[in-house]
Amino acid sequence: MGFEKFGYVSYVTQTRVSEFTKYLADGKIYGSKCVECGNVEFPPRANCGRCLSGKWEWVELTGDCKLLTFTKVDAAPAAFQDQAPYILGLAEFSEGPKVLAWIDRAVSESEVKAGVRLKLKPTNLKNGQLSYILTTSNSA
Amino acid sequence: MNVGIVGIGQTKFGKLADASARELAAEAFKNALADADLARKDIRSLIVCSGTHYDKQRSPAGIMAEYLGLNPSPTFHVEAACASSGVGVRVGWSMIQARLHDLIAVLGFQKMTELDAAKVQDVMSRSGDVMWESPFGPTMPAYYAMHARAHMDRYGTTEEQMAQVSVKNHKYGAKNPYAMYRKEITVTDVLESRTVASPLKLYDCCANADGAACLILAGGKLARKLTDNPVWITGLGLASSPMSLTSRKQFTSFECSVHAAKQAYKMGKVRPRDVDVAEVHDSFTSAEIMNYEDLGFCRKGKGGKFIEEGETYVGGKIPVNVDGGLLAKGHPVGATGAAHIISITKQLRNEAGPNQVRNAKVGLAHNIGGIGMYAVCTLLRAS
Numbered sequence: 001m002g003f004e005k006f007g008y009v010s011y012v013t014q015t016r017v018s019e020f021t022k023y024l025a026d027g028k029i030y031g032s033k034c035v036e037c038g039n040v041e042f043p044p045r046a047n048c049g050r051c052l053s054g055k056w057e058w059v060e061l062t063g064d065c066k067l068l069t070f071t072k073v074d075a076a077p078a079a080f081q082d083q084a085p086y087i088l089g090l091a092e093f094s095e096g097p098k099v100l101a102w103i104d105r106a107v108s109e110s111e112v113k114a115g116v117r118l119k120l121k122p123t124n125l126k127n128g129q130l131s132y133i134l135t136t137s138n139s140a
Numbered sequence: 141m142n143v144g145i146v147g148i149g150q151t152k153f154g155k156l157a158d159a160s161a162r163e164l165a166a167e168a169f170k171n172a173l174a175d176a177d178l179a180r181k182d183i184r185s186l187i188v189c190s191g192t193h194y195d196k197q198r199s200p201a202g203i204m205a206e207y208l209g210l211n212p213s214p215t216f217h218v219e220a221a222c223a224s225s226g227v228g229v230r231v232g233w234s235m236i237q238a239r240l241h242d243l244i245a246v247l248g249f250q251k252m253t254e255l256d257a258a259k260v261q262d263v264m265s266r267s268g269d270v271m272w273e274s275p276f277g278p279t280m281p282a283y284y285a286m287h288a289r290a291h292m293d294r295y296g297t298t299e300e301q302m303a304q305v306s307v308k309n310h311k312y313g314a315k316n317p318y319a320m321y322r323k324e325i326t327v328t329d330v331l332e333s334r335t336v337a338s339p340l341k342l343y344d345c346c347a348n349a350d351g352a353a354c355l356i357l358a359g360g361k362l363a364r365k366l367t368d369n370p371v372w373i374t375g376l377g378l379a380s381s382p383m384s385l386t387s388r389k390q391f392t393s394f395e396c397s398v399h400a401a402k403q404a405y406k407m408g409k410v411r412p413r414d415v416d417v418a419e420v421h422d423s424f425t426s427a428e429i430m431n432y433e434d435l436g437f438c439r440k441g442k443g444g445k446f447i448e449e450g451e452t453y454v455g456g457k458i459p460v461n462v463d464g465g466l467l468a469k470g471h472p473v474g475a476t477g478a479a480h481i482i483s484i485t486k487q488l489r490n491e492a493g494p495n496q497v498r499n500a501k502v503g504l505a506h507n508i509g510g511i512g513m514y515a516v517c518t519l520l521r522a523s
Contacts, residue, residue: 007275011266043272043386069293069391071285072338073277077261080277088282090385098386100273114293131275 005130009079016046019058024122024130031097033059042097063120064137065091070103070112089134091118104135111136143233144363144370145520146243147176147356148482153470154320156350161195161251162207168352168475169208169247176356176366180208183356184241186215187232189225189248190474193263194255204247214241221267222423223509224248225353226477226516230376232357242359248479249352250472260348267510269384281337281345281424283385283511288339288426290391294441297429299339301444303330305425306343308453309461313468315494318479320349320470330425344425349470353478355485368523371485375408375519377401383513392441394427394508396515397434401506404517405436408502412436415458416500417487419480421508421515422465428452432460435506435517454497462487462495480505481518488522 003018004010005025020043023030032044036053042061047054068090076084087103089112099120103112119137124130149171151164159167165188173180186208188201197203205215220227225248232244252260264280291297307327313319325343333342363370379399382388389395405411412435420435422428429443437458438446446452452460463469463483466476484503486492492500505518 003271008277009275011270011274015271049387069286069290071282071289071340072335073279073282074334074338075257075261075279075281075336077265077277077279078256078258079262080265081258083277086277088276088278088286090286090391100276100278100385102276114290 007131008083008125008127008129010129017044020044021130023058024132027122029061029063029120029122029132030058031061032056040095040097042093042099061093061095064094065099065118065120067091067112067114067116067118068098069114087112089118091120091134101132101134104133107136141237142360142363143236143357143373144360145355145373145481145485146358146363146366146370147172147178148485149175150318150353150475150479150482151351152318153349153351153472155253157253161197161200161249162203164251164350164352165204165247165249166208168354169245172245172354172356178356180210182243183210183213183245185213185235185244186210187218187228187244187246188215189218189228189246189477190250191221191224192219194260194473195251220514220516221510222421222471222473222476223507223514223516224474224477226480226505226507226518227378229355229357229373229477229481229518230378230516233373233376236357236359242362244357246355246357246478247352248475248477250474251350252348252472253350257348272386273384279337280511281340284424284427285337285340286385287391287430288424291426291430292339294392295444297444299331300327301448302344302425302429303327304447305422305428306330306467308447309422309465309467312462312495313464316464316469319464319468320347321468340424340426346423346466346471349472351470351472351475353475353482355478355481369489370523371488372521372523373518374521375404375517377403377517379403379515381513383511393430393434394512394515396512397431397506397508400515400517401435404504404519408519410502410519414502415504416502417462417484417497418458418460418504418506419463419483420460420506422461422467423471423508425467427508428461428465431506435504454495459497462497477507477516480507481520484520488520
């Protein structure tokens with residue numbers, strides 16, 4: 001499966017980490033782990049961000065994360081207007097790396113604040129694309 | 141060798157539906173030549189600066205050099221998003237230092253309003269990482285909003301303080317004939333304007349605009365021969381930060397600005413408190429507050445208080461964006477950096493009219509590129 005399946009709108013089709021979408025389809029969030037220095041990356045990279053080594057392996061992440069900051073986007077880009085408004089959240093995994101994603105509409109807006117615990121979960125979008133979403137840690 | 145600015149020229153900024161990019165560029169270029177009392181045959185090289193994808197022309201230096209009648213002189217394009225023409229000045233300075241050319245035009249332009257706002261956001265959302273961030277529909281306001289939120293959470297910066305930045309810049313913009321918006325506004329106007337990306341509201345955001353701005357740079361001896369009042373480039377700084385938010389360590393500062401400013405201050409042998417007037421990248425009100433801190437005008441976390449106490453008005457500790465800033469002038473991405481330097485040049489020549497800062501001798505121009513992956517600083521000194 002190619003990377004064109006990732007995201008509400010996909011801008012990149014070919015990459016060495018395209019298997020990421022296969023794991024998403026299986027309901028799993030994977031990052032990359034450098035074989036040389038052990039650095040865990042998310043989003044996954046084919047070259048370690050610390051030592052640039054090209055030797056890496058997939059590593060499953062728990063998806064447990066903490067919200068760092070967020071914004072509710074009212075004025076969306078043309079390609080996203082049918083989704084607006086949406087809340088973009090920037091969260092930090094318990095394993096260390098960070099992720100930018102939409103926050104699930106099921107999360108009450110009053111709960112959306114820095115420090116709140118969230119879970120990053122794979123999701124199937126209505127347009128047939130695959131993505132991940134920040135949602136409450138206790139939802140199934 | 142010293143490098144001086146010997147000519148400045150720009151168009152009005154705004155929705156300029158009667159002109160194409162090349163026509164705007166020609167207007168700015170001709171104004172700069174007239175200011176320098178030069179003919180186009182005197183210009184040895186043309187550095188063309190803009191953001192990409194707002195209009196359809198690829199490799200814009202080609203059409204600009206042709207339209208301005210500068211062939212076969214060397215020309216090329218410099219791109220660093222909103223910092224493009226700030227970086228263009230650095231390149232021009234280097235070419236003069238290397239004695240490749242003694243007289244160079246740095247021309248920044250952008251034609252944005254052929255696209256509607258949502259289409260512009262389509263382009264701008266690809267200023268973030270297209271692989272992992274753009275698929276979520278981030279916008280330029282959204283990226284800055286997440287930084288603004290982090291600054292509010294950490295330091296207690298308020299939406300009112302952010303609004304005060306817009307009030308200040310519109311006050312000065314009202315007196316700038318080149319500005320897009322020439323009307324003063326109030327804190328209430330800002331707070332009651334519609335939300336764009338929370339906590340940023342319409343009047344916290346600069347507007348997409350059309351415009352062009354041109355600087356003519358000359359090597360020291362020639363600069364002195366050409367004019368009695370060259371404005372000298374005494375310090376340069378350029379630095380980068382990760383493009384992806386996920387790769388940044390914190391969101392309360394644009395670290396590239398801190399690095400770029402340190403480089404410029406060191407090279408120019410000045411401290412932040414020696415700067416008499418500054419133009420900083422106020423694409424959003426929250427960014428101006430963060431810039432105060434990143435550029436060393438006030439302590440970290442005190443930016444909100446700094447505007448609240450009026451320290452960045454004319455008469456304050458350091459007047460900032462007293463030409464209206466991007467918030468009132470509009471932000472034709474590629475022209476913005478050169479336009480900042482034009483405003484500082486006018487201040488240092490004592491030609492800034494109603495917005496003049498008395499006895500301004502040292503000025504700083506600062507631009508952030510895109511969502512904070514580039515920052516450029518140019519330190520200028522009156523002759």
